[in-house]
Structures are given as structure tokens and as C-alpha cells.
Amino acid sequence: MKRRAAIIGLGHQAAEDHLPGLLGSSRAELVAVCDTNPDILHERADALGVPGFIRAGDLLAETAPDFVIVSVPHHAGRAVIEECAAAGVHVLKEKPFATSVEEACHLAGVCRKGQVELMVTLQRRFNPIYASVAGMLDQIGAPFLIGGHYSFHTPNPGAGWRGDLVQAGGGCILDMGYHLIDLLLWYFGLPNRVIAEFSATALPEGGYDAEDTAVIQLGYDSGLYGSLVLSRWMAPKTEFMRVVGTTGSVVLTKGAVQRLALDGTVVEELTRPHAPSLATAQIDYFCRVLAGERPNVSGPEQHLAHAAFIASCYEPKTAGRYIDPKEML
Template structure:
């Protein structure tokens, strides 16, 4: 039974992670932390956690916490992942992993030295639609183009940390774009080259609200990711074009809804799943030695390198070979 401690228990952790942990086999919510102690107590009592803290050190020093979920703003990920590793606790870190690939590598190496599991919360890898899609891919022949789009209307309040690139690392590309790029590399392998454009189509933010990224895969074929916080609807979110056929995946919210996969005149309806419950149960099996991590820390580090390449391309107006990026 893995006992969980949550650093940053508001936001996504309160909406998704904690409810998933509560329903998961082999998991129990031990402690929550937010900066306001009264709010921390309220969250703890709502979800029947045994302890609550207003400082991250409370979770890290709690001897009854086995695994830490780092669900803070991005600029704090490195600090708390390193702290968890030093405390000998396993880690689930929210995406994007860090502000840059140098931080990400440091986090991977710290957890490796400490002998603890580090996983990233790229939840789309856990959707049953991925398993269904992988069974279909061979029927499509060689990859020509795979396209992911993640679109939503997401205005921000002035002063939010997400609008400060020093705290967030960037805008929509760092945020939901990290999901899109991870999904493409998970399905189609190593990225050889990346090119991108970023900008603001809806909001006057200091970070981008829209981004378009192109990829060349080392194994052949191309990828494309289009992400925006200024578009109210999505429809198809994944398209795969192959030499023998094509597949299309529809879901307005692929994290929370079922997927409708259409290919070769066939339709596959994939029901939704509680993805954080899936993650919690998987992590318990990983720690128990039954499975290998589906999203190891190295996947987050690699994702950061692709993101860095995309931002470099957008800034310099050129294609960026991923292998040319410095190893952190």
C-alpha cells in the first residue's frame, strides 16, 4: 500500500489526482499541503487525509509518506523533486517536468541515485484509447503524418504565475503542448528535427496563447502539434495518415472523455477512464517490481529537450535538430 503525500493539493491535484488516489488499489492518501493551513485542513478533511501541512517540508519529512505528487507551479518542480529524492520518497511530477532540460536531467539523476521511482503525469499515455489505437497502427502502413491538436478557451487572471515565463517556462506550448509532443513521441518514437511558430491570437499575454510545431521522426514520417488557449472547440484531436490508411480520433476533452476512433470504415468507441487512478495503481505495481514505468523521468527530460528545440526554432526561424541541443 503506497501512502501518498500531495505538494500543491489545490488545482489539478484536488480535481483529479486525489479522487483518483482514493479509488485506486494499492494507494492511500496520507497527507496534503497547500500554503494556507486552513485550506490544507479543509482539503484533508474532505478527502480523509490523515495529515495536512502549509509547507512542503511537512510532506517531505513525514515518515508515513511513501510517494510524493508534485503538483506545484513549474518553477518549483525541481526543488521538490530533489527534496523527495533526498527523503527517499518516490515521485509523480506534474508536466511540464521543469523549466528546462538541465533541471530535468538533474531531477532524473537525483532520483536514480536515491533509488526512487520518478514518473511524469503525462496522463494521455494511460487512456485506454492509446491501447486501442496502437492495435490499429499496423493496419495503416508506414507513417506519413501524425497530427495532434489540443485546443481550449482558457483566459487567465492578470498576475497568474502561468503568464510569467520565469515561473512557467512559457505559454500554451509548455502547458498542454507538452502533452501533445509527448503523445507523438510515445506513439511514433524519437524526434530527429523540430520547427515551430508561436504567437498570440486571442490574448495579449507575455507568453504565447497559440503554437504550431512540426516534427520529423527518426523512424520516418512527420508529426504536427497545434495547441491553443484561444479556441473554444476541438473535435478531432488526433489524426494518423499512413501509406495504407488513416485513423481519426475524436474527443473534445481527451483527458476526461471517451475516444471515438474511425479508420477503414470502422468505428471503435473507447470508454473514458479515471487516468489518475490508473497512474496510482500503475505506480504501486512499479514500486512493487511488477511493471516498468510507463512514463519514466527520462520521458519528461526528453520532452523538455523537444520543447526547447521548438522554442529555439520559433525564436531563430530555423529547423532545430534535437541531437544538436546541448546535453544538460
Template structure:
């Protein structure tokens, strides 16, 4: 299977590294507006480099394109790739508005190509294990959940992250990871309430999700945090709690109530070293080969954008936003 990558920023390079090590996959070409930058990377991997996306898409041998450009460019490039007959892996968020996300999905359907949205948190072993344990009822019905995702300064060349017109801001770019994870784990959401504090160098928000099950999740996120990257999640059920933090030496800690004399039973799991992006991309490409349903669908990508957009609307109005049950 011949695959190309559009966009050679930090995420594009991550994709290039993963695809170059994947059995049964040929990394065929890359594209970036900065042709000299793309050519340096292409020389390292022995592949073709383009400054024109149209020229790359004209290559009939390329079957799949990975879209790893800034978020505000996703719609334009996904629609172009769909019309060129390419299957598509698009970085999250799928788009910056539900309307654009719907149009992208429609274009892919009309052109008979598959669209996969890279919500990579579903492929992190600890998060996948939390989802599995919740589904198995290990801690019982979940009533409360918390998540925190604090990212530092985007760095030189990636300042667009701090411009909400280009990235969607902290909710659409950072907290959307936990929005998708919570919906995947706890089901559909009935209402959203959010608060935001933004300066020239920092974008912070808190988002409260109320689920149709009655559960409530509080999500916290930051772009421009002065601390090191933090990713934490905890869920509380009738029978116990599950916690994970990237700062722990263990991958996952589950604490149950069933111990003797009421003492907690603690289950700790050691870290598993995987490239989560490799796992994600390998899964999507396998779905293209086999026709199997993906772990995360284009519809899931649309729903995450809808919920993030509702949070942004809540900030604008100062009121909770109800979500449709359709």
C-alpha cells in the same frame, strides 16, 4: 502504501480524488502554501495538512509524494523529495529546461528513488489504442500526423499558466502532451520547427516535427482559446488513417483501404468511461510495488522537455532546430 500530494490546485485535487478511491493506497497527507485551503480539503478526506513541504517530507511513513505544483517549482520539490527518500510522481512537464530535468533524474538515481512523469495522454484509452494499432501496422507505415489541443482561459488562481516563465508557455504546457504522444507512437525526432503568437490573454503555437523515419507531424496548441476544450489527432499511413476527437461520440475511428470495390472500411469504438488519472496513478504505484517498467519513464519526460525546448528555440531563431541522435 502511504502517499502524499504536494500542491492542492486543480491538478492536486484531481490526484487526491483518485488516490482516495484506490485499493491498497492510503492518502496520508497533503501540503499547500495556502494552509486554510489545504486544511479544508484535508478535513473532507480525514488526512493531515501541511503548509511546510519540509514537515510533510519528514514523515517517515510516507513512501510516495505526488508533485502537482506550478511547473517552475517542480525541480526544487522533486530534488527535496528525493533527498528525503520518497518515490515521486511529478506532473508534466518534468521541468522547464532539459538541464533541470537531467538534474532531477540524477538526484533521484543518487538517492535510490523512482521518478514517474505524469504524461497522462498515454493512459487515455483512445490514444493508447492508436499507439497499439500503429505498432500492429493496422494503417501501415505512417507518413503524416496532425494533432490539435486547444485549452481555454486557465481561470482565477491559475493565471500563472499564461506566464511562460512559470509554465513554459503553450508549447511546454499544452503541446508537450502531443509531443510525447507522437514520439511514443512514431519514434525519435530529428528536427523541430515552430511558430508562436502570444497576447496578454492568448498563447498559440504550431510545431512541426520531422521524425527519423521520415514522417512529419504538425501539432497545434492554444492556451486561452475562446472555444471549449478540443483534443484531436489523426495519422495517415500507407493502408489507411486513424482519427480521434474528444468532440466525437465515438472514441476512435479507423478507416482502411481494403474494402470491396475500393470502398473504405470504417471501424468505430464506443467510449470507455475511466478516470485516466486514476489509471495513470494506479499504474505508477503498481510499478513501485513490483519494480515493473512504467508506460512512461523519467527519460521520456526528459525527451519531451528537450523537444519542447527545441521548439521554443526555433521560435526565437526563426529556424528549424536539429536534435541529437544520442
């Protein structure tokens, strides 16, 4: 029997990923949608042939889904998760998990109290290219340098709620940077020191205050150090991570991962030109979590580390020093 699923929030992410992913799932079926914009709501609900709701509480009460996919503006996530937990409904949450350490700790407690599973959407974790990196890192000796880069150009970085710190909670670090930060924590754990520089000045007179560009410096007591560059102003669209070790290096891009010898020769390479839907794979995995067949690898407790790392990026602007993310917890 398929799990009954609903989507709360029908913006770009839902249209591009969550709706197609759910419609392609063999383990879940769409039973309802919700959005505060009545025009978008009625258009989507009619096209999909499911009931539509303006209020999340009404959806939960009237359709009793097994789980919901929450894809709402960052400032609205807390209230929706609280409603779902109170109703005993599991949550697949579009990243970020939370906008602050305080909120992350609160929501982790809410989920525990409500005895609901919450999994944060991180589709790269369901791609074999990214999963294979750990094995390659074991083959490059002692890693000592890391460089990550994720950028694209959007004409107006301050458009909509994402440009407003009050609603977004942060700019490119919290939002698009969450993917690169997750890879860093997945492969290496929390750094011991972090400091960041960032700005919201790429578009003069843009009228937004959420950062459009950032450079994060980080280091581990193991001797590994490096930086992450994030920008929603810098073209062309680029995503990569490079780790340099004493006997070689690993280069990860969105479509491939390579292990290189010291002279740059490719020793091994993995590509995935015909990948199935990662959104569907993620939804099916979450259904397996709910069935007790898989561990929740992206739950609230794991994402406390993400919240601590991000908070430590924002803190040095006033502290003027490296921050140990563990201090934020």
C-alpha cells in the same frame, strides 16, 4: 498493505484528478496534504481528515510517506523533487517533468542518486483507446502525414502563474501541449527536425508573456511530417490526432479511435463510453512499479526526450531554422 501517499500542491489538478484518484485507489491511502496557501490547506486537510503542512520538508519528516503526488506550479517542482529524493520518498509528478533540458537532466540524476522512482502523470497512457493506436498504425501502410490539434478557450490565458514565463517555464507548448507531444513521442519517437511559431497576443493588453497559441512543424527522416496546433484561446475545446498512410488513416479523439480506408470508410473503431478513473489506474500502476511488478514507462530517462522536443520548439524563434531535438541533449 496500502502504500502511504501524500499530495503536495492542492490546486485545480489535485482537486480534479489526484485527490479523487487516490481516494479511489485500492493500493494507496492518503496520509497527509501540503500547500503553501494556509486557507486552502486547512480546508482540504479538515475535509479529508489528514494532517496538513505548509512546508513539504515537514510533511516528509513527520509522516514518512511511501510516495508523494507532486502537483505544484512548474517553477516549484525542482525543489520539491530534490527534497523527496533526499528523503528517499518516491514521486508521482504532475506533468511536465521539468521546464528545461538542464533541469530534466539534473532531476534525472537526483532521482538516480536518491534511488527513488519518479513517474510523470500521463493519464492517456492508461486508456485502452490510446494504447490501441500503435496496432492500428501498423495497418495503414507507410505513414507520411500527421496532424495534431489540442485547443480550448480560457478567458484569460495569462491568469495566475501560468502566464508568467519565469514561473511557468513556457506556455501552451510546455503545459497543455505536453499531452499531445507525449502521444507523438510514444507512437513515433523523437522527430529529426522541429520548428515552431507561437505568440502571447490573443488577449491584447493581457500582460502575460507565456505563449497562448502555437503551431509546431515537424519531420522524420522516414518521410513522416506534419504539424501540431495548440491554443488555450481557440474554441471549441478540441483534441485529435490524425495519421495518414499509403493504405489508410487513423483518427484519434479523446473518446474514440478509428481506422479509415482510403475513401474515408470506417474499417474499425474503438470507443470507451464507461471508462473508470484513469487517475486511479495511474496511481495503482505506480504502486505496482514500486512493488517491482511493472516497469516505469514514464520515468525521468523517458522524459528527457520530451524536454528536448519542447526546447527545440522554443529555440527556432532565435535560431530561425529547423532544430534536431537530439541536439538539445
